[in-house]
Amino acid sequence: MDAANEAGQAKADSAKGLAQLGTVSGDAPTHAPAPNTPQFTREEDLHAYHEMLLIRRFEEKAGQLYGMGLIGGFCHLYIGQEAVVIGMQMASVEGDQTITGYRDHGHMLACGMDPKGVMAELTGRRGGYSRGKGGSMHMFSKEKQFFGGHGIVGAQVSLGTGLGFADAYKKNGKVSLTYMGDGAANQGQVYESFNMAQLWKLPVVYVIENNRYAMGTSVARASAQTDFSKRGISFGIPGEQVDGMDVRTVREAASRAVEHARSGQGPYILEMQTYRYRGHSMSDPAKYRTKDEVSKMRDEHDPIEMVRKRLIEMHGVPEADLKATDAKVRETVNDAAEFATHDPEPDPSELWTDILLEARA
Amino acid sequence: MATDILMPALSPTMEEGKLAKWLKKEGDPVKSGDVLAEIETDKATMEVEAIDEGILAKILIEEGTEGVKVNTPIAIIAGEGEDVAAAAAGGGSKPDAAAPAQSAPTPTMQAEGQASAPAATAKSGDDKANAPAAPAVITNKSPAPVMDEFPPGTEMVTMTVRESLRDAMAEEMRREDSVFVMGEEVAEYQGAYKVTQGLLQEFGARRVVDTPITEHGFAGIAAGAAFTGLRPIVEFMTFNFAMQAIDHIINSAAKTLYMSGGQLGCPIVFRGPNGAAARVGAQHSHDYSAWYSNVPGLKVIAPYTASDAKGLLKAAIRDPNPVIFLENEILYGQSFPVPKLDDFVLPIGKARIHRTGKDVTIVSFSIGMTYALKAAQALADEGIEAEVIDLRTIRPMDTDTIVESVKKTGRCVTVEEGFPQSGIGAEIIARLMADAFDFLDAPVLRVTGKDVPMPYAANLEKLALPNVAEVIQAVKAVCYR
Numbered sequence: 055m056d057a058a059n060e061a062g063q064a065k066a067d068s069a070k071g072l073a074q075l076g077t078v079s080g081d082a083p084t085h086a087p088a089p090n091t092p093q094f095t096r097e098e099d100l101h102a103y104h105e106m107l108l109i110r111r112f113e114e115k116a117g118q119l120y121g122m123g124l125i126g127g128f129c130h131l132y133i134g135q136e137a138v139v140i141g142m143q144m145a146s147v148e149g150d151q152t153i154t155g156y157r158d159h160g161h162m163l164a165c166g167m168d169p170k171g172v173m174a175e176l177t178g179r180r181g182g183y184s185r186g187k188g189g190s191m192h193m194f195s196k197e198k199q200f201f202g203g204h205g206i207v208g209a210q211v212s213l214g215t216g217l218g219f220a221d222a223y224k225k226n227g228k229v230s231l232t233y234m235g236d237g238a239a240n241q242g243q244v245y246e247s248f249n250m251a252q253l254w255k256l257p258v259v260y261v262i263e264n265n266r267y268a269m270g271t272s273v274a275r276a277s278a279q280t281d282f283s284k285r286g287i288s289f290g291i292p293g294e295q296v297d298g299m300d301v302r303t304v305r306e307a308a309s310r311a312v313e314h315a316r317s318g319q320g321p322y323i324l325e326m327q328t329y330r331y332r333g334h335s336m337s338d339p340a341k342y343r344t345k346d347e348v349s350k351m352r353d354e355h356d357p358i359e360m361v362r363k364r365l366i367e368m369h370g371v372p373e374a375d376l377k378a379t380d381a382k383v384r385e386t387v388n389d390a391a392e393f394a395t396h397d398p399e400p401d402p403s404e405l406w407t408d409i410l411l412e413a414r415a
Numbered sequence: 416m417a418t419d420i421l422m423p424a425l426s427p428t429m430e431e432g433k434l435a436k437w438l439k440k441e442g443d444p445v446k447s448g449d450v451l452a453e454i455e456t457d458k459a460t461m462e463v464e465a466i467d468e469g470i471l472a473k474i475l476i477e478e479g480t481e482g483v484k485v486n487t488p489i490a491i492i493a494g495e496g497e498d499v500a501a502a503a504a505g506g507g508s509k510p511d512a513a514a515p516a517q518s519a520p521t522p523t524m525q526a527e528g529q530a531s532a533p534a535a536t537a538k539s540g541d542d543k544a545n546a547p548a549a550p551a552v553i554t555n556k557s558p559a560p561v562m563d564e565f566p567p568g569t570e571m572v573t574m575t576v577r578e579s580l581r582d583a584m585a586e587e588m589r590r591e592d593s594v595f596v597m598g599e600e601v602a603e604y605q606g607a608y609k610v611t612q613g614l615l616q617e618f619g620a621r622r623v624v625d626t627p628i629t630e631h632g633f634a635g636i637a638a639g640a641a642f643t644g645l646r647p648i649v650e651f652m653t654f655n656f657a658m659q660a661i662d663h664i665i666n667s668a669a670k671t672l673y674m675s676g677g678q679l680g681c682p683i684v685f686r687g688p689n690g691a692a693a694r695v696g697a698q699h700s701h702d703y704s705a706w707y708s709n710v711p712g713l714k715v716i717a718p719y720t721a722s723d724a725k726g727l728l729k730a731a732i733r734d735p736n737p738v739i740f741l742e743n744e745i746l747y748g749q750s751f752p753v754p755k756l757d758d759f760v761l762p763i764g765k766a767r768i769h770r771t772g773k774d775v776t777i778v779s780f781s782i783g784m785t786y787a788l789k790a791a792q793a794l795a796d797e798g799i800e801a802e803v804i805d806l807r808t809i810r811p812m813d814t815d816t817i818v819e820s821v822k823k824t825g826r827c828v829t830v831e832e833g834f835p836q837s838g839i840g841a842e843i844i845a846r847l848m849a850d851a852f853d854f855l856d857a858p859v860l861r862v863t864g865k866d867v868p869m870p871y872a873a874n875l876e877k878l879a880l881p882n883v884a885e886v887i888q889a890v891k892a893v894c895y896r
Binding site: 151153182183184185186187188192193194195196201202203204205206209211212213214215216217219220221223224242243246247249250253407408409410411412413 | 595621626627629631632633634635636637638639640641642643644645662663666667671672673674675676677678679680711712714730733734735736763
């Protein structure tokens with residue numbers, strides 16, 4: 055284990071609380087606030103609160119629209135995991151690329167993509183980011199350097215490594231933030247990618263969002279090594295376990311990882327210990343876990359509630375201010391839903407466009 | 416007793432090589448494991464080790480000799496206690512016996528358009544065996560260039576398909592820094608089939624990237640890099656191995672443009688040898704033309720000549736879409752005239768009429784063209800003038816050129832090495848039914864590889880592949896002759 059890895063492990067110890075979460079369905083999570091938790095300034099907490107709340111409200115609205123039949127197919131909600139992507143974004147800089155799997159709405163919003171365009175894609179309308187041709191799992195924004203949105207579990211890991219390859223090739227100082235879930239982390243191509251990323255010292259931060267269930271299969275039932283931060287050990291890639299419910303610990307670990315990658319030392323693995331409140335997709339009744347497990351997480355470790363509490367108790371933010379933020383976020387989300395339900399479907403001629411690009415003259 | 420040392424076959428497709436250097440001289444003692452000589456093939460320089468013990472009695476092929484056929488005796492070793500002079504005099508006189516599979520030399524059968532006779536492969540030997548009344552030497556009866564794709568009077572240089580592919584990549588890499596090559600053994604080793612020879616030396620390790628043996632991973636990495644605007648050329652050692660990577664080829668490279676509403680193109684070339692080589696068994700012989708042909712969002716190219724290989728690979732590298740570039744190992748070493756132009760780029764999606772004729776249309780591509788052209792030559796001698804169309808691009812398919820030809824001939828046969836069901840021939844036939852039904856005077860027939868995994872045994876492999884006789888038979892059937 056190299057020095058960076060040791061440092062990572064040392065930091066990981068501070069996240070032990072959540073690391074000891076039960077890994078078998080039904081176990082009560084036992085999370086105690088870790089000592090030496092990094093602190094946020096008032097502004098940072100306000101920012102994190104707004105960003106996470108936007109994702110939460112957006113996803114709740116998406117769930118509602120799905121229930122109304124306005125969103126079809128698959129729809130994977132990010133509710134509960136918001137601190138991961140916001141903490142990561144707070145540690146990255148403009149131009150860094152983001153790529154993830156199918157649970158991607160939160161990542162898009164975190165990248166600064168327009169909620170209207172995202173929601174309209176969910177409803178399959180012409181104003182959607184993919185003009186209605188991608189859907190929930192397939193949205194992209196070159197402008198925001200968001201590269202999808204991928205429906206084949208694990209495929210985004212090789213693709214994200216390729217983004218890092220391009221950064222190294224162009225020597226542009228950018229970093230690829232490549233997200234995957236605990237399920238994807240068992241795919242073979244993940245390890246092919248780890249190998250090449252370390253071999254070529256590519257600037258990639260692999261973020262394993264361990265929400266404890268790969269669809270209905272708990273981590274313990276699918277993974278011989280449930281400590282995902284160790285998944286890079288045989289390649290010499292440093293890794294750490296992070297309390298992914300606390301945006302502050304996420305941001306701190308992310309800063310370390312991004313700096314490592316950006317400075318030419320190669321890839322870094324962050325296991326974000328997190329939890330999704332909803333089922334795998336809208337059609338998942340989530341019978342593989344108890345209601346108590348979910349409500350315990352919501353009550354004790356909700357990433358947004360923790361920030362809200364801090365803002366009031368530590369930073370002295372008046373509740374009225376937070377209510378104003380809530381209202382603003384609701385308005386943004388309602389506008390997005392309004393747009394997404396009134397925007398026309400794509401023109402039938404769109405069926406035949408965007409299959410091939412015209413060759414340059 | 417004296418033993419003949421035979422010219423060894425050093426690869427599945429090697430037919431001849433250069434005896435580069437003798438490391439033992441006449442009179443030297445030789446024991447098992449000693450390096451006797453160095454042999455150069457078009458892919459590599461290899462050492463030949465002794466298996467028998469004794470004295471090197473006589474060298475039959477001097478060093479520096481080129482074009483030494485496999486199984487030609489190159490030296491004689493006298494056994495222990497044997498009279499060296501007698502052994503030298505007595506051995507090496509039975510070349511036929513030394514080549515058990517061949518009872519007679521394979522006659523030259525040069526397909527039209529080739530600059531020189533192709534090496535007599537197992538398959539062309541098969542052609543001979545099955546082609547009735549095929550003359551030993553066929554002259555090129557095709558009128559000079561059917562299609563004008565370069566200015567008249569352009570100087571032509573003879574080069575192999577391998578060299579033309581290499582030149583195409585090198586020219587495009589000189590032109591744009593965003594073009595790079597990635598794959599197994601492409602750099603230090605100079606290419607498993609030597610297609611990337613010299614690229615590392617010219618462009619360095621940043622742009623000629625050796626990968627671990629991880630097709631799935633590096634295909635994904637290349638596709639991801641292409642999303643950012645880089646232009647990767649991914650070499651698969653063979654397209655059989657691309658099956659490990661097919662998810663990224665189809666789901667990532669081909670579909671992302673559409674799924675992103677036109678935002679995110681994937682300018683990438685996946686290239687490498689496709690289809691059967693010789694005696695490499697079912698897992699190394701699959702022709703995937705039809706598979707990739709099935710997928711919207713891909714372009715699929717499968718050239719036959721060196722000229723097309725060069726012009727189309729350059730076009731593929733410049734194309735903003737994912738392009739599957741299907742090469743053929745047996746064609747790598749074959750030579751063709753290639754126009755000497757600074758920047759020779761051909762249009763993707765345009766078939767080439769390789770030979771004009773009025774009686775029947777034969778449509779093929781890649782190595783299938785060798786069967787088609789040899790059949791056309793043989794048929795001409797029987798008074799049937801076949802028009803031979805080289806598709807060159809499988810997708811988008813140039814239906815117009817096929818239909819125009821069939822309107823003239825009223826008859827059509829397709830030729831491919833791939834499997835019959837849902838094959839390229841099946842597609843061509845469906846298009847002709849829709850677009851040329853009223854012009855057809857006979858059902859369209861297809862000649863394909865047989866509907867079996869490729870066997871290893873030499874005789875079975877010959878049976879599994881199409882051959883010239885089958886093409887001739889199919890043409891005669893559609894001509895009611």
